[in-house]
Amino acid sequence: MTTVQTGIQPISTSRRVKDRIVHVLVYLAFAIAVIPLVSVLWLVIKNGMHRFDLEFLTHSMRNIGARDAGGGAYHAIIGTLEQVSLASLIAVPIGLLTAVYLVEYGSGGRLARSISFFVDVMTGVPSVVSGLFVLAFWILALGMPFSGFAGAMALSILMMPVVVRSAEEMLRLVPNDLREASYALGVPKWRTIVKVVLPTAFTGIVTGVMLAVARVAGETAPLLLTVFFTDSINNDPFNGPQMGLPLYVFDQAGRPTDTAIDRAWTGALTLILIVMLLNLVARLIAWWRSPAKRGS
Amino acid sequence: MRRSAFRRSRGDVPFRFASTGAGIVLLGIMAAIGVFLIVRAVPALQANTSHFLTEKTWNPNAVEPVFGIGALAFGTVLSSFLALVIAMPVAIGVALFISHYAPRRLAAILGYVIDLLAAVPSVVYGLWGVVFLVPFMRGPSEFLNTYFGWIPLFGGDQVVGKSMLTASIVLAIMILPIIAAISREVFLQAPKMQEEAALALGATRWEMIRMAVLPFGRPGVISAAMLGLGRAMGETIAVALILPATFGISFQILGPNGNSIAANIANGFGEATDTGRGALIASGLVLFLITLVVNMGARLVIARRKEFTRA
Numbered sequence: 001m002t003t004v005q006t007g008i009q010p011i012s013t014s015r016r017v018k019d020r021i022v023h024v025l026v027y028l029a030f031a032i033a034v035i036p037l038v039s040v041l042w043l044v045i046k047n048g049m050h051r052f053d054l055e056f057l058t059h060s061m062r063n064i065g066a067r068d069a070g071g072g073a074y075h076a077i078i079g080t081l082e083q084v085s086l087a088s089l090i091a092v093p094i095g096l097l098t099a100v101y102l103v104e105y106g107s108g109g110r111l112a113r114s115i116s117f118f119v120d121v122m123t124g125v126p127s128v129v130s131g132l133f134v135l136a137f138w139i140l141a142l143g144m145p146f147s148g149f150a151g152a153m154a155l156s157i158l159m160m161p162v163v164v165r166s167a168e169e170m171l172r173l174v175p176n177d178l179r180e181a182s183y184a185l186g187v188p189k190w191r192t193i194v195k196v197v198l199p200t201a202f203t204g205i206v207t208g209v210m211l212a213v214a215r216v217a218g219e220t221a222p223l224l225l226t227v228f229f230t231d232s233i234n235n236d237p238f239n240g241p242q243m244g245l246p247l248y249v250f251d252q253a254g255r256p257t258d259t260a261i262d263r264a265w266t267g268a269l270t271l272i273l274i275v276m277l278l279n280l281v282a283r284l285i286a287w288w289r290s291p292a293k294r295g296s
Numbered sequence: 297m298r299r300s301a302f303r304r305s306r307g308d309v310p311f312r313f314a315s316t317g318a319g320i321v322l323l324g325i326m327a328a329i330g331v332f333l334i335v336r337a338v339p340a341l342q343a344n345t346s347h348f349l350t351e352k353t354w355n356p357n358a359v360e361p362v363f364g365i366g367a368l369a370f371g372t373v374l375s376s377f378l379a380l381v382i383a384m385p386v387a388i389g390v391a392l393f394i395s396h397y398a399p400r401r402l403a404a405i406l407g408y409v410i411d412l413l414a415a416v417p418s419v420v421y422g423l424w425g426v427v428f429l430v431p432f433m434r435g436p437s438e439f440l441n442t443y444f445g446w447i448p449l450f451g452g453d454q455v456v457g458k459s460m461l462t463a464s465i466v467l468a469i470m471i472l473p474i475i476a477a478i479s480r481e482v483f484l485q486a487p488k489m490q491e492e493a494a495l496a497l498g499a500t501r502w503e504m505i506r507m508a509v510l511p512f513g514r515p516g517v518i519s520a521a522m523l524g525l526g527r528a529m530g531e532t533i534a535v536a537l538i539l540p541a542t543f544g545i546s547f548q549i550l551g552p553n554g555n556s557i558a559a560n561i562a563n564g565f566g567e568a569t570d571t572g573r574g575a576l577i578a579s580g581l582v583l584f585l586i587t588l589v590v591n592m593g594a595r596l597v598i599a600r601r602k603e604f605t606r607a
Binding site (some may be wrong): 023 | 419424532
């Protein structure tokens, strides 16, 4: 890519200066973009380590006032894990089947095109709107209580488009030769999909799902409207308010005492660790993926 | 596997049915979002004693509810546009850096670093914003106010850290990765032949980018900007923690004013009455419609470009 200078005619100074200026600006832009990342991670680690202890991981906030030290996020961690798993249980089958429809059955028809378009549009649905929807539909219209499951539904709406998009991309990468070979052996289409296409794309799909999970694990707004708050441990995601880790951070950050802010930082550290871990695992799976491996 | 070749494919019909059904469920959810928001918003809107679209105050919990979207919609649009203005140049620079400037071997890793920005949960940005950025911004804000106060945007008598500007900077950080990622993709797709032709004719790297890469990438960059705008508008928690939650319309982005639809939902939900919840849902409906329009616009731009490049 370097400009090779032949001896014919040197590049004029103004052109060279302009080129250098842009060069510097582009490097500068990257540096500017990295500054907030470093700053956020540094502060979260520095302030979060302060309370990152066993008590934090094993205790709830029951009977702990805003000014008290101590207390933990056990109830929030449990809540987040349950809500995110439930959300995945809803979103992954629907998302995967939709992707199968788009790639294997839809073949550019009108329905497939409109589904594809609205999946894209769905990616842009604000998280707070998905929370409002579950609030309006599940809690206000059907009269259900605030619960972890309601939160899971809101999260699943945010997950679905991500799962569809990534799975669709992976399914399209499966070479057509494999499908045709399977058909030639007389294998029906659905068995071809289940036994040949999906296993081939398996690792890629897992990566996509993990990234989707990582995305929704940090969502706060939908939980605020559907899971509500609690300071106690509630292991049952179908009954009564729960807590979620993002919600915990939001709650503690809103309290004006140092002990609460400390807890908020530690909650943020825990949340980032979970999200980064999911991201890392997803990338590693993608890294190891090779066409030679069958995957399943 | 072999034996099934002789059977009629009994499983085919249900499987096809299930996958088509899943797709239709997705469409159904999108429709249901609109329908249920409307259904729950209508009673509150009927109880409203003022005009929803023009009223600036937000008091739906009173006996005679008075609320309107005016100030909130203004705050949403202003903060998102500011965020876009801040994020765009940096995002394009980052995209160019990764697609055309960074050493090949490093590019993938550096791209991943930028993607990490998107992996940080919004509530963490909110916490960072409140504890670190708000106090930090007081100095620069005062500087802007003193020396550039003649620009209406930076004017005003009061300068605070919890301002529209701070919120917009946090929003800009949050939408930067998505804009950078999409722009990077389109820049990478720019025709190699044209790039090499430009270089062969003696163009500098910048001239090559200006002639071969930027014109090709323009529609992609525009739609990336719109997607970023949509995301900024819907962003809730970080903004809710930073903005001072006042109701008024002011262009003075350094002063103690500003609010957004999403932030108001997060802040107001706890103590909302029945009508209050309906009012919040009504405001959510407005947000949904605005982001829908922005996103659909972005997607149409992308779709048109796809047809164009494939033809």
